[in-house]
Amino acid sequence: MKKYDKIVKNAVGREVPTIINGEKHVPFKGVGKFRPTGRKFAPKIPTCADYPADGNKLVPSLKEALIKAGLKDGMTISSHHHFRNGDLIAVQIFDIAKELGIKNLRWYPSASFPCQEALIKYLEDGTINRIEGSMNGALGRFCSQGKMKGIGVLRSHGGRYTAVQDGDVQIDIAVIAAPTADAFGNANGVNGPAACGLLGFALADSQYADKVIVVTDNLVPFPCIPWQIHGNYVDYTVKVDVVGLPEKIISGTTKITKSPDRLLIAELTAQFCDEAGIVKDGFSYQAGAGGTALSIGNFFADMLKERKIKARFIRAGSNMYPVKMLEEGYVDYILDGQTFDLEGVRSMRENPGHVNTSPFTSYNYHSKGNFASMVDVVILGATEVDVSFNANVVTHSDGYLLHGIGGWQNCLFSKCTILPIPLFRDRIPIIKDEVTTICGPGELIDVIVTERGIAINPLRKDLIEKLKGSKLPIKTIEELKDEAEKICGKPGKPNIGSEIVAAIKWVDGTIIDVVRKVEE
Amino acid sequence: MGKIVTSGNKGKRVRSDCFITLELTESDGIDIQLESKVKVLFGDAINKLLNKVLDFFEIKNAKLKIEDAGALPFVIAARAEAAIKKLIKTEKEFLLDMIDENKYQTTKDRYRFSRLYLPGNSPSLMINAGIHKPNGIILDLEDSVSVNKKSEAQLIVRNALRQVNFYGAERMVRINQIPLGLADLNYLIPHHVNLLLVPKCESADQIHQVNKRIDEIKKQHGLEYPIWLMPIIESALGVIKSFEIATSADNIVSLAIGLEDYTADIHTKRTNEAEESFFARSMLVNAAKAANIQAIDSVFSDVGDMEALKQNVLKSKSLGFDGMGCIHPRQIKVIHENFAPDAADILKAKKIVNAFIIAEEQGLGVVSLGTKMIDPPVVKRAQTTIDLAIDMGFISKNWREEFLMEK
Numbered sequence: 001m002k003k004y005d006k007i008v009k010n011a012v013g014r015e016v017p018t019i020i021n022g023e024k025h026v027p028f029k030g031v032g033k034f035r036p037t038g039r040k041f042a043p044k045i046p047t048c049a050d051y052p053a054d055g056n057k058l059v060p061s062l063k064e065a066l067i068k069a070g071l072k073d074g075m076t077i078s079s080h081h082h083f084r085n086g087d088l089i090a091v092q093i094f095d096i097a098k099e100l101g102i103k104n105l106r107w108y109p110s111a112s113f114p115c116q117e118a119l120i121k122y123l124e125d126g127t128i129n130r131i132e133g134s135m136n137g138a139l140g141r142f143c144s145q146g147k148m149k150g151i152g153v154l155r156s157h158g159g160r161y162t163a164v165q166d167g168d169v170q171i172d173i174a175v176i177a178a179p180t181a182d183a184f185g186n187a188n189g190v191n192g193p194a195a196c197g198l199l200g201f202a203l204a205d206s207q208y209a210d211k212v213i214v215v216t217d218n219l220v221p222f223p224c225i226p227w228q229i230h231g232n233y234v235d236y237t238v239k240v241d242v243v244g245l246p247e248k249i250i251s252g253t254t255k256i257t258k259s260p261d262r263l264l265i266a267e268l269t270a271q272f273c274d275e276a277g278i279v280k281d282g283f284s285y286q287a288g289a290g291g292t293a294l295s296i297g298n299f300f301a302d303m304l305k306e307r308k309i310k311a312r313f314i315r316a317g318s319n320m321y322p323v324k325m326l327e328e329g330y331v332d333y334i335l336d337g338q339t340f341d342l343e344g345v346r347s348m349r350e351n352p353g354h355v356n357t358s359p360f361t362s363y364n365y366h367s368k369g370n371f372a373s374m375v376d377v378v379i380l381g382a383t384e385v386d387v388s389f390n391a392n393v394v395t396h397s398d399g400y401l402l403h404g405i406g407g408w409q410n411c412l413f414s415k416c417t418i419l420p421i422p423l424f425r426d427r428i429p430i431i432k433d434e435v436t437t438i439c440g441p442g443e444l445i446d447v448i449v450t451e452r453g454i455a456i457n458p459l460r461k462d463l464i465e466k467l468k469g470s471k472l473p474i475k476t477i478e479e480l481k482d483e484a485e486k487i488c489g490k491p492g493k494p495n496i497g498s499e500i501v502a503a504i505k506w507v508d509g510t511i512i513d514v515v516r517k518v519e520e
Numbered sequence: 521m522g523k524i525v526t527s528g529n530k531g532k533r534v535r536s537d538c539f540i541t542l543e544l545t546e547s548d549g550i551d552i553q554l555e556s557k558v559k560v561l562f563g564d565a566i567n568k569l570l571n572k573v574l575d576f577f578e579i580k581n582a583k584l585k586i587e588d589a590g591a592l593p594f595v596i597a598a599r600a601e602a603a604i605k606k607l608i609k610t611e612k613e614f615l616l617d618m619i620d621e622n623k624y625q626t627t628k629d630r631y632r633f634s635r636l637y638l639p640g641n642s643p644s645l646m647i648n649a650g651i652h653k654p655n656g657i658i659l660d661l662e663d664s665v666s667v668n669k670k671s672e673a674q675l676i677v678r679n680a681l682r683q684v685n686f687y688g689a690e691r692m693v694r695i696n697q698i699p700l701g702l703a704d705l706n707y708l709i710p711h712h713v714n715l716l717l718v719p720k721c722e723s724a725d726q727i728h729q730v731n732k733r734i735d736e737i738k739k740q741h742g743l744e745y746p747i748w749l750m751p752i753i754e755s756a757l758g759v760i761k762s763f764e765i766a767t768s769a770d771n772i773v774s775l776a777i778g779l780e781d782y783t784a785d786i787h788t789k790r791t792n793e794a795e796e797s798f799f800a801r802s803m804l805v806n807a808a809k810a811a812n813i814q815a816i817d818s819v820f821s822d823v824g825d826m827e828a829l830k831q832n833v834l835k836s837k838s839l840g841f842d843g844m845g846c847i848h849p850r851q852i853k854v855i856h857e858n859f860a861p862d863a864a865d866i867l868k869a870k871k872i873v874n875a876f877i878i879a880e881e882q883g884l885g886v887v888s889l890g891t892k893m894i895d896p897p898v899v900k901r902a903q904t905t906i907d908l909a910i911d912m913g914f915i916s917k918n919w920r921e922e923f924l925m926e927k
Binding site for chain 2: 260261263264397398399425426427428451452471487488489491492494495
């Protein structure tokens with residue numbers, strides 16, 4: 001079997017295969033152009049007759065649970081990333097698979113982290129055929145070097161939910177690590193030593209997987225409340241000593257930046273939003289957990305306080321900063337997708353206005369709407385942007401796959417999408433003629449804010465009009481590109497081969513681009 | 521084996537810089553070993569530049585190792601030149617293009633609220649300094665550069681003057697104490713430096729020495745542009761002689777005070793209340809004003825405390841200072857906002873400028889406001905205040921329409 005086949009040019013001009021790992025895929029057709037048909041995927045119908053009436057689904061170990069779930073060659077195994085770099089379970093799954101001599105598994109995580117680099121040995125020996133999910137750091141490098149047996153597939157958080165719902169990816173066994181659970185399988189992320197806030201990324205897995213295993217180190221008597229994951233979906237529960245490392249569950253990127261250059265970018269971004277009329281009573285925004293995004297949130301908070309108005313909701317990645325705004329009354333709701341620090345976890349436990357969301361409510365594109373498109377402004381990052389405003393978040397300019405998509409693609413549907421980015425990192429300009437990998441089409445990216453100027457997408461005539469006469473440094477994207485190249489020099493071309501190592505999915509399941517092998 | 525020399529900086533936290541190890545060899549041509557985090561995209565460009573520098577100094581055989589952390593060409597060229605000059609004696613200079621954006625001149629009476637200190641051997645801090653819009657940037661060759669790095673810093677500062685766009689900030693260099701600092705001037709004067717800070721200044725003679733050397737270099741290169749001086753008073757003797765220093769030359773635009781050295785000199789400690797330096801500061805302000813130049817205050821060193829900085833600025837302004845130094849870009853905004861003219865200043869300036877326009881329209885030779893006659897320098901100062909208020913966004917360009925409406 002060829003790893004990929006039948007290459008066509010898609011709607012953004014990228015050559016992509018329509019057969020990957022033996023499965024058929026649709027090339028990107030344009031935003032909103034692909035019309036799905038048919039019905040959603042339906043898991044098998046279970047019966048209570050097969051499950052203990054006393055609700056006790058405990059089995060002695062993860063190994064036993066996996067054997068009972070029928071672990072065998074070629075299966076798809078899923079896990080979630082709410083524990084971030086403190087996850088202890090994903091690697092154990094494949095240690096067990098290796099021990100049982102199982103081969104050719106597809107790992108379907110909602111994201112991977114450096115703590116899972118140990119899986120490289122299983123990718124090498126064929127225990128794991130491929131990762132379909134974000135590949136960061138060493139895993140991304142491994143994939144970029146063409147060493148993975150299958151082709152990687154990267155999806156956004158929303159795209160992952162959609163793929164499961166649509167049946168594009170059928171999960172055989174979902175392993176859901178839970179900070180707190182009961183023996184029936186009800187689980188939540190707000191309590192327990194490994195509290196991580198919520199478990200939204202595991203929602204699709206619980207609903208659609210053939211077999212579901214919940215693993216916890218904090219087993220409570222029924223009922224486990226709140227039941228963010230419903231035990232009614234769960235086959236087996238497992239009690240372990242430690243499910244995750246709390247100090248690593250807390251993300252390292254949740255501090256306001258001290259860099260004067262980043263603060264300047266944040267300040268320019270907040271000022272831009274203000275002059276564009278976005279910051280007003282009842283507005284909503286998403287600002288991620290990066291230092292610059294957090295600073296922008298702080299500038300918004302200052303504006304709200306000064307004008308004695310409040311935001312309706314913040315879409316988060318939550319941590320202490322939005323929590324403070326909620327508790328001081330400057331925002332009605334935090335719609336939280338993942339919780340980055342203990343303040344966020346505490347707030348979710350205590351504040352009714354701090355709501356746990358899932359990729360279903362926030363991001364699922366094959367749905368009757370989702371709230372990502374209702375957010376007034378989102379602040380996102382990018383590794384590269386091109387003069388057509390296409391942006392890249394997965395590869396660097398040297399061609400290496402080093403990041404996942406996260407919720408980035410899904411957020412592009414907001415009313416105003418802003419990328420605050422430095423004009424160059426070290427010596428590498430961020431604005432290119434063409435991005436290495438297209439993750440988001442330029443028509444959805446409205447504004448680029450750099451320390452040396454702000455470029456508004458020419459499609460956003462309304463924003464251009466509003467900012468007329470502004471003292472902000474508004475420039476064209478070409479001017480910004482030239483300015484960076486004047487400082488850094490024009491970068492050479494990386495040595496990227498033709499062999500495809502991973503596919504990048506758009507939110508509707510079509511293929512928007514591919515990642516190719518880096519020749520070293 | 522030949523002598524091995526190094527230049528530049530390396531280490532985990534070093535960015536936008538490089539470290540060069542150089543050895544001249546007898547044969548086998550040029551051998552460049554390149555380690556760079558931007559090798560894929562800029563490896564060829566780096567190699568080309570290094571070959572060009574070596575060729576310029578007529579080096580045919582050498583082993584050069586560069587450990588690069590994303591250094592821009594002006595840094596790589598300076599590091600290579602510094603290493604070469606540790607091995608061979610030469611008067612030649614490898615000069616990159618002088619960018620057009622850096623050929624501007626400044627005026628004697630421009631505002632100098634803020635001036636941002638940048639260590640002369642830390643290029644990473646220079647690249648983005650201008651985007652924070654200080655009135656001036658100071659490339660420092662003196663206290664922030666260790667003795668064994670002085671010659672490397674001279675080349676970095678020279679190349680930065682030629683290649684780094686500071687976006688309109690007055691381009692200042694703090695040279696070393698006279699007489700040592702005279703040797704710095706070769707690397708600065710031909711490269712469109714706007715202003716020199718002369719540290720630990722204690723006599724008119726030091727200023728004369730600096731100006732003599734400036735004139736020699738200007739003549740040698742046929743340069744016309746002005747180079748302003750800002751003596752820094754940092755000792756009891758300097759304070760006592762401050763008027764003599766202030767009036768020692770026409771190109772002195774201001775006196776600055778350096779309180780760390782001053783307080784040490786008078787055997788006391790520097791405190792936040794700054795009572796120990798009240799006399800010095802006041803003396804310096806009076807000397808400057810008597811000489812009709814600006815008085816510039818010392819830096820405020822707690823970069824985390826913006827409220828304390830604000831209080832410091834307000835106190836400084838009330839003593840008669842026209843600006844102060846800063847050591848972190850975030851201090852700039854606070855300094856500008858609080859040295860800037862306040863509402864009362866602006867209103868007064870509006871009245872004066874308005875009266876001037878009316879007088880012009882009516883063909884009157886004399887400007888008067890109510891029963892008071894207004895002298896031309898007062899009008900000029902009012903106009904500067906208005907320009908600044910517009911520039912800082914306090915009033916609109918059409919302020920006069922609104923002003924007349926309100927009247």
